Amino acid sequence: MIALIVFGVLVLLLAFLLVTTYNGLVRRRGAVDxxxxxxxxxLKRRHDLIPNLVETVKGYAAHERQTLEAVVAARQQAVTAQGPHDQASAENMLTGALKNLFAVSEAYPDLKANANFAALQEELATSENRIAYSRQYYNDAVLAYNNGIQTVPANVVAGMTGFQAREYFQAPGEERGPVQVRF
Incomplete structure (x- = not known):
């Protein structure tokens, strides 16, 4: 009789541990999502700003068509990217195109003095800071989740219930290297 009670308590404790672990994994997965x-x-906020920026620059630097088209193409690629790896690659390409656009703007003092352009540039800088923070927060959430599904006893529950590791939002290899400045 006592053995049955002890066995029942152990089963209840094990069930409680499994449910608690499963719920913790679900919360971590939700945090990643x-x-x-x-x-x-x-990124949507950033993508919405870019057409306004391009239109403002067009009025001043119409003959810089290649640069403007590169920004528009990079934006389109970023809007349609799927998953952390593709999104990171597309966003890095867009960042490069925007850098070229701002480099072009340096050659046009009237453009740099334009209030619309200055406001859009400031808005874009703010967006970039927000994106950087969001990427960091996402990667922190992925780290907590991936650690959660790989540690004992959660790895047993994760394996039984189909939890899969998530991908970090990382810059491509060439983006991690030293910056080269050419004059």
Missing amino acids: NAWAQIDVQ
């Missing part, structure tokens, strides 16, 4: 949604919100 939420963090990705926040990146998406910030």
Whole structure:
């Protein structure tokens, strides 16, 4: 009789441990999904600013068509990218195109003095900071989640219930190297 009670208590403790572990993994997975949604919100904000910026520059630097087209093409690629790896690559390409656009703007003092351009440039800088923070938050959430599904005893529950490791939002290899400045 006592053995049955002890066995029952052990089964209840094991069930409690499994449920608690499963719920913790679900919360961590939800945090990763939420963090990705926040990146998406910030990227949409950035993508919405870019056409206004391009239109403002067009009026001053119409003959810089190649640069403007590169920004538009990079934006389109970024809007349609799927998953952290593709999104990171597309966003890095867009960042490079925007850098070229701002470099072109340096040659046009009237453009630099334009209030619309200055406001859009400031808005874009703010967006970049928000995106950087969102990426960091996402990667922190992925780290917590991936650690959670790989540690004992959660790895047993994760394996039984189909939890899969998530991908970090990383810059491509060439983006991690030293910056080269050419004059």
